[in-house]
Amino acid sequence: xxxxxxxxxxxxxxxxxxxxxxxxxxxxxxxxxxxxxxxxxxxxxxxxxxxxxxxxxxxxxxxxxxxxxxx
Numbered sequence: 001x002x003x004x005x006x007x008x009x010x011x012x013x014x015x016x017x018x019x020x021x022x023x024x025x026x027x028x029x030x031x032x033x034x035x036x037x038x039x040x041x042x043x044x045x046x047x048x049x050x051x052x053x054x055x056x057x058x059x060x061x062x063x064x065x066x067x068x069x070x071x
Contacts, residue, residue, distance in 0.1 A: 004063040017055035021048030 006014070028044015031037075 004066060006059060006062065010059055010062055014055050014059065017051040020051040024048035024051070 024047040025041075025044045028041045028047075031040035031044070
């Protein structure tokens, strides 16, 4: 699993998830600046995790499947 290289589709999904997560965090920061309420930052981070965690889970599963297939 150490030599695993993600497929192009998986890399595209990870990049898309990263961009969506960054946009959610930025939106939370903007809402924090406007309202001075820290809960917006927390909600932005949690909303962003909804995009990145599933992508990371799929990446780990793909890596494990390729590792099993190579044996």
